Amino acid sequence: MKRFLFVLIALLGLLQYQLWFGVNSLPGSVLLREQIALQQEGNAKLVARNQVLREEIIDLSSGTEALEERARNELGMIKKDETFFRVVGERLKPAN
Template identity: 40%
Template sequence: MVRFFIFILFFGLCFAQYQIWAGKASWDHIEELRESLRQQKAVNDELRRSNEALAAEYASLVSNQDAIEEHARNDLNMIRPNEVLFRIETAEEAQKKTNAIESMPNVDAPDIKAGSKPTFEPKKSDLYHAPKNLRAPKARDRRE
């Protein structure tokens, strides 16, 4: 009987050691969870700051007509009647525009290899059918 209790005690100690070193409550697993929690808190803080900035901008737009005009002028390049707008482009904006143009495919000389498959299969339903009143008259109607 004593051997049975010693076996149960030994089994319990082994199980506890397994949980500490390799189970769900292991030290490594808990450290990984703490690290992921730290990362998530950093993301949440960044999103919270962004939300606060958006809430402040919203409150400004709701309460102040000048803020609406400033937003329209800066972001949308809107002007009042009889005003002249001079837009000065920075080197960064010019570089972005150049990069955008260079990244576009060349339409005049497309890079299509011989024997490549088409990007889509045309169907009869893709064709345009003009309404009857806009169609050209048939040949026999034209003769008359």
């Protein structure tokens, strides 16, 4: 009977060791859950960014307005017989 009790206690100790320090331990499980949450947050940001890019692609391929806007803003292009005026704010006066 003592031998049986010793085996049960040893088995319980081994199971407790696996539970707290083993490969799939409780602390490891908590860490994995935190990593999963961070990854899901990053994935959500990427999905939103991809949606914006997808909409921009559709806009650029479907019409000329977005293409014209990009040419004006990023490349500084203007239409034929069009005059471009740049309004510049007041310069900062030096402090005395």
